[in-house]
Amino acid sequence: xxxxxxxxxxxxxxxxxxxxxxxxxxxxxxxxxxxxxxxxxxxxxxxxxxxxxxxxxxxxxxxxxxxxxxxxxxxxxxxxxxxxxxxxxxxxxxxxxxxxxxxxxxxxxxxxxxxxxxxxxxxxxxxxxxxxxxxxxxxxxxxxxxxxxxxx
Numbered sequence: 001x002x003x004x005x006x007x008x009x010x011x012x013x014x015x016x017x018x019x020x021x022x023x024x025x026x027x028x029x030x031x032x033x034x035x036x037x038x039x040x041x042x043x044x045x046x047x048x049x050x051x052x053x054x055x056x057x058x059x060x061x062x063x064x065x066x067x068x069x070x071x072x073x074x075x076x077x078x079x080x081x082x083x084x085x086x087x088x089x090x091x092x093x094x095x096x097x098x099x100x101x102x103x104x105x106x107x108x109x110x111x112x113x114x115x116x117x118x119x120x121x122x123x124x125x126x127x128x129x130x131x132x133x134x135x136x137x138x139x140x141x142x143x144x145x146x147x148x149x150x151x152x
Contacts, residue, residue: 002112007122010106014099015091019110022117023090025049032086036094036119037077038101042128045094045102045119052115053081094119 008016018026026032026049035053039046048056060078063070080101084092094104107122120128 001114002117003114005109005111005125008108008110010094010099010104010108013093014096015087015093016108016110018086018090018092020090022112023086026086034084034086034092035081036084036092036098037081038098039118040073040076042118043102043121043124045098045104047092047110047117047119048115050083 002022006019008019010016026034030050033050034047035050036045036047056077060074063074065071065074080098082095082098086092102119102121103124104119104121105123109118109120109122109125111118111120111125
């Protein structure tokens, strides 16, 4: 279970070090193998431990590629999926195409979202948080059945 947001730096080669609080889990469960792909609906990347990603691939394989939306999802997620192995220093080297998709600068945010991470450009992340907070404060959102009975 991944949670929390970490401010990290990309080096000149496009590498970042996974924080130690996540590194041990990734190394023990998946031998440090992760899959990074583009997010479907936001300007960020999704980073999955291998076991979590394999579940997504299995579900994508079960939907018909004759449906245009399903084909787009398969093309975007699978076509951009890149497998990485954490190096001996716990770093991941992000491909230029992935960095470009998320418009990543030198400062990034690694955000834990239960079964995966999101990788954001730091400035974009702070702007997204500002927008999300404003929407919640104003109550300017559509209600969904799965959230109707959710309470904190």
